[in-house]
Amino acid sequence: MIRRSKDKESIRKPAPFNGIGEITVRSLLNGPDEMENKGRVFGHTTVYPGSKIGLHTHEGDAETYYILSGHGKYNDNGTIVDVQPGDVYYCGDGECHSIEAIDEPIEMIALILYT
Numbered sequence: 121m122i123r124r125s126k127d128k129e130s131i132r133k134p135a136p137f138n139g140i141g142e143i144t145v146r147s148l149l150n151g152p153d154e155m156e157n158k159g160r161v162f163g164h165t166t167v168y169p170g171s172k173i174g175l176h177t178h179e180g181d182a183e184t185y186y187i188l189s190g191h192g193k194y195n196d197n198g199t200i201v202d203v204q205p206g207d208v209y210y211c212g213d214g215e216c217h218s219i220e221a222i223d224e225p226i227e228m229i230a231l232i233l234y235t
Contacts, residue, residue: 121154128164137218141171148229159233166227167192172220178211183232185209185219190226194219 132144149155149162160181167173167190175195185194185208192203195218196211203209203219203226211217213235219226 123148135167135171135173137174137176139172139174139218140220141168143167143171143173145230155233157234159231161230161232163230164188164227165230166225167219167221168225169221169223173218175216175218177216178213178232180213181232181234182213182215183211183217183230186229186231188227188229190221190224190228192219192221192224192226 128146128148129150130144130146132142135141135143144166146164147162148164152160155162161183187203187205187207189205190203194201194203194209196209197215197217209217
């Protein structure tokens with residue numbers, strides 16, 4: 121399969137999980153069918169300044185964030201750390217996390233795989 125940049129779906133929407141502000145999600149692969157039922161999300165996400173993906177728990181899956189650009193705060197099961205480009209954050213099955221952009225957008229790749 122090949123997906124050209126022009127063919128990627130891009131949606132700007134309210135930040136999920138009772139978050140704040142807005143995010144944009146660009147689907148790199150479109151759900152379980154394109155991920156051989158091993159995962160549900162492979163996307164390029166932008167969290168805008170002043171926006172936050174709300175704290176949420178993963179059940180039956182795990183999520184990885186790879187930070188491409190921007191700075192902010194990441195909540196790893198209650199531990200808050202600074203976000204910077206090149207960081208990788210992993211939230212396992214049964215764990216919780218959130219991410220917040222403070223003064224600049226955070227661009228990241230998000231991957232959710234079933235456990």
